[in-house]
Amino acid sequence: MLRFLHTLSGILFYVLGATFFLAYLTFRNDIVPMWSAWWMQVADLPFGLVALLYGGLSLYLSVHGTNGKSKVLPWIIGVPLVLLFAGLLVFNFWQKASVL
Numbered sequence: 001m002l003r004f005l006h007t008l009s010g011i012l013f014y015v016l017g018a019t020f021f022l023a024y025l026t027f028r029n030d031i032v033p034m035w036s037a038w039w040m041q042v043a044d045l046p047f048g049l050v051a052l053l054y055g056g057l058s059l060y061l062s063v064h065g066t067n068g069k070s071k072v073l074p075w076i077i078g079v080p081l082v083l084l085f086a087g088l089l090v091f092n093f094w095q096k097a098s099v100l
Helices: 002-028 033-042 044-063 073-093
Strands: none
Touching: 002 033, 002 044, 033 044, 044 073
């Protein structure tokens, strides 16, 4: 199950990353800038989630040995990644302060 999730998150990471790259290029060159800006604002959290999932699973699969099961290792890797994603959520939805 973890291998399948790792493969799926890897595919989604590269697909979303490529669309972000293309959206940035089209935005900077004034080719449909409205749609490019919309895509970069809408898909930033899914891209962040997929990136953290892919990175966390890559780290877990590379560190985890096949000889034994550790109950602490998923927590050591998962808790900082969940906190990082929570930080992304907070910064994404934080209301901008009005300038006087």
